[in-house]
Amino acid sequence: MNILVVGGGGREHALIKKLKQSEKVTKIYALPGNGGIAADAECVDIGAKDIPAIVDFAVNNSIDYAVVAPDDPLVLGAVDALEEKGIPCFGPRANAAIIEGSKVFSKNLMKKYGIPTAEYEVFDDMDAALKYLETAPIPTVIKADGLALGKGVIIAQTRDEAKDAVRSMMQDKVFGKSGDHIVIEEFLTGPEVSVLSFTDGKTVVPMISSMDHKRAGDNDTGLNTGGMGTVAPNPYYTEDIAKVCMEKIFRPTVDAMNAEGRSFKGCLYFGLMLTPKGPKVIEYNCRFGDPETQVVLPLLESDLLTIMQATTNGTLAGTEVKFSSKNACCVIMASEGYPTSYEKGYEMTVPDDIADSVYVAGATLKNGKLLTNGGRVLGVTSVADTLEDAIKLSYGKVEKIKFGNAYYRHDIGKRALEAYKE
Numbered sequence: 001m002n003i004l005v006v007g008g009g010g011r012e013h014a015l016i017k018k019l020k021q022s023e024k025v026t027k028i029y030a031l032p033g034n035g036g037i038a039a040d041a042e043c044v045d046i047g048a049k050d051i052p053a054i055v056d057f058a059v060n061n062s063i064d065y066a067v068v069a070p071d072d073p074l075v076l077g078a079v080d081a082l083e084e085k086g087i088p089c090f091g092p093r094a095n096a097a098i099i100e101g102s103k104v105f106s107k108n109l110m111k112k113y114g115i116p117t118a119e120y121e122v123f124d125d126m127d128a129a130l131k132y133l134e135t136a137p138i139p140t141v142i143k144a145d146g147l148a149l150g151k152g153v154i155i156a157q158t159r160d161e162a163k164d165a166v167r168s169m170m171q172d173k174v175f176g177k178s179g180d181h182i183v184i185e186e187f188l189t190g191p192e193v194s195v196l197s198f199t200d201g202k203t204v205v206p207m208i209s210s211m212d213h214k215r216a217g218d219n220d221t222g223l224n225t226g227g228m229g230t231v232a233p234n235p236y237y238t239e240d241i242a243k244v245c246m247e248k249i250f251r252p253t254v255d256a257m258n259a260e261g262r263s264f265k266g267c268l269y270f271g272l273m274l275t276p277k278g279p280k281v282i283e284y285n286c287r288f289g290d291p292e293t294q295v296v297l298p299l300l301e302s303d304l305l306t307i308m309q310a311t312t313n314g315t316l317a318g319t320e321v322k323f324s325s326k327n328a329c330c331v332i333m334a335s336e337g338y339p340t341s342y343e344k345g346y347e348m349t350v351p352d353d354i355a356d357s358v359y360v361a362g363a364t365l366k367n368g369k370l371l372t373n374g375g376r377v378l379g380v381t382s383v384a385d386t387l388e389d390a391i392k393l394s395y396g397k398v399e400k401i402k403f404g405n406a407y408y409r410h411d412i413g414k415r416a417l418e419a420y421k422e
């Protein structure tokens with residue numbers, strides 16, 4: 001089969017490496033891919049948001065199955081457009097991708113169907129939001145409604161900080177139209193867990209749980225990033241908690257989307273906080289997480305393409321989805337200065353014997369040389385019987401990878417190791 005993967009980051013590299021293991025796959029195209037992905041797929045210079053060009057390419061290149069990985073094209077309707085031309089896809093249609101595309105939608109969905117989440121108010125008027133903040137409990141959390149490159153969430157420790165956040169979103173429009181509507185919500189505490197799931201709109205099958213490390217600096221200091229590393233499984237996510245999540249969150253979410261006429265197919269990502277009052281939803285994503293995918297898929301023992309096709313065909317209930325009982329750790333190597341400003345264009349060397357463990361997020365190929373081309377440059381994943389060994393193996397590989405201004409956290413997995421000892 002000819003497969004098309006839309007996107008060009010570390011997550012897409014992980015998807016492509018896993019898809020390559022399928023006997024059904026003859027050829028994989030990545031749109032646009034990147035210089036590192038080029039080792040595993042044919043990269044075509046079409047942007048992930050250029051839906052007409054993606055559809056044309058798929059039609060002209062006999063694509064049998066398309067995987068739309070990033071949030072933007074999903075929210076913009078890439079799956080709808082491909083399906084219109086008869087191309088089966090992995091991923092939700094736009095009317096279901098809204099679960100990530102609009103925080104107001106997802107919060108109202110959870111309220112309507114009794115799915116546990118932080119208490120909240122929605123505002124489309126700045127003065128009303130500022131007035132509400134006079135008496136709101138502090139700390140508080142301000143969220144822009146739409147996609148904001150993962151930056152649309154501000155945790156305000158003081159009333160003034162909260163008001164500044166509201167003004168920057170609603171008056172200065174720092175996130176553009178995403179700030180027309182905002183959500184102000186209760187600040188929750190507890191360990192965070194990412195649970196990605198496969199769903200065909202009827203059955204929901206959670207993948208192995210994982211833990212992201214969002215802050216730029218060691219010991220969770222510094223700015224929020226797209227994610228500096230992950231481990232799987234997440235030690236806080238016990239079997240008992242998994243049962244509660246299935247009953248109170250996963251199943252009800254899939255049912256709620258059906259009841260709204262927005263059946264969700266693809267990967268539904270649950271960002272959870274295990275609060276003292278039980279697990280609550282922090283966010284939904286309509287896609288695989290990045291860098292969660294880089295630890296979850298290496299632990300998947302079943303055929304990824306078969307599972308993906310089952311989500312499209314509605315046959316997930318009869319399809320094997322098996323994960324290994326090992327541990328995985330992914331350390332992200334970034335460019336110094338990420339997520340603010342950083343330099344690009346440094347030559348990278350990745351030894352051949354560890355290339356299988358490397359998922360490239362930001363690199364270009366120039367005259368046969370791989371050059372850094374992004375904030376997050378690559379992720380290095382290892383799988384081992386114990387988390388401790390997976391961490392050691394990944395950091396051992398990180399030492400062997402060289403590029404200018406390389407930066408990484410030194411404590412990926414540390415909190416998870418501590419949790420095992422608690």
Ligand code: AMP
Nearest residue numbers: 118141150153185186187188189282283
């Ligand atoms: P998001 O961009 O939605 O992934 O949110 C970024 C991060 O903000 C999450 O991973 C949480 O750590 C934090 N966060 C979001 N909402 C809340 C909340 N209601 N209470 C506490 N932390 C939150």
Ligand code: GLY
Nearest residue numbers: 212227289290291
């Ligand atoms: N790692 C979080 C996300 O993909 O949104």
